[in-house]
Amino acid sequence: MNRIQDTRQTPIEMTTAESPAIPKTDIRVRALAREDSIDALTSLLHRAYRAQVGMGLNPLAGRQPVDVTRRRATSGECFVACDGRGEMVGTVLLNEHEDARFPDLFLLPDVAHFSLLAVEPDLQGAGVGGLLLDAITERARRLGFARLACSMAEPDTQLGDFYLRRGYEIVEYWQWPYTNYRSAILCKAI
Numbered sequence: 244m245n246r247i248q249d250t251r252q253t254p255i256e257m258t259t260a261e262s263p264a265i266p267k268t269d270i271r272v273r274a275l276a277r278e279d280s281i282d283a284l285t286s287l288l289h290r291a292y293r294a295q296v297g298m299g300l301n302p303l304a305g306r307q308p309v310d311v312t313r314r315r316a317t318s319g320e321c322f323v324a325c326d327g328r329g330e331m332v333g334t335v336l337l338n339e340h341e342d343a344r345f346p347d348l349f350l351l352p353d354v355a356h357f358s359l360l361a362v363e364p365d366l367q368g369a370g371v372g373g374l375l376l377d378a379i380t381e382r383a384r385r386l387g388f389a390r391l392a393c394s395m396a397e398p399d400t401q402l403g404d405f406y407l408r409r410g411y412e413i414v415e416y417w418q419w420p421y422t423n424y425r426s427a428i429l430c431k432a433i
Contacts, residue, residue, distance in 0.1 A: 269327035272378040285312040291361035301423040324371050332363040335375040346417045346428045355383035356392045380433050392430040
């Protein structure tokens, strides 16, 4: 089983008690730990992005191998949402570093950005994604950022609605070199 080596301190931890969006579940958001399985994280990403793949889209997270998940998860601050049994049911990555050129917005000093937002399909719509966003928003504020941005597959209108309901606005469009669709770049003040 592939595990991650992570020497960072846990930057933030949130529980469902702090988020009224998930009152009847026991979900906790924490930093990805070295003992967490990268195989399990990769499988979670593949399941969560399966709907986009089913739309004919080709998101990296929906097809990336374990070594790419490991590289991506350690390139920024990776958070996971875990259920009461400790199983990963969601993830998000704050301030990923990669070789591909970023949208100019992501490079501004007051902007934090996130990627790899993923929630177990049977928990989508139950508030887990909102809890993950709350966690990285708080972390970005603590780090001194004023805005939070992301990239999303423009054709996924359901995902777009998720972000728009949370106050994000589309500010530009972007073509990543490893996808077959145009991405919307969204941002909001935090």
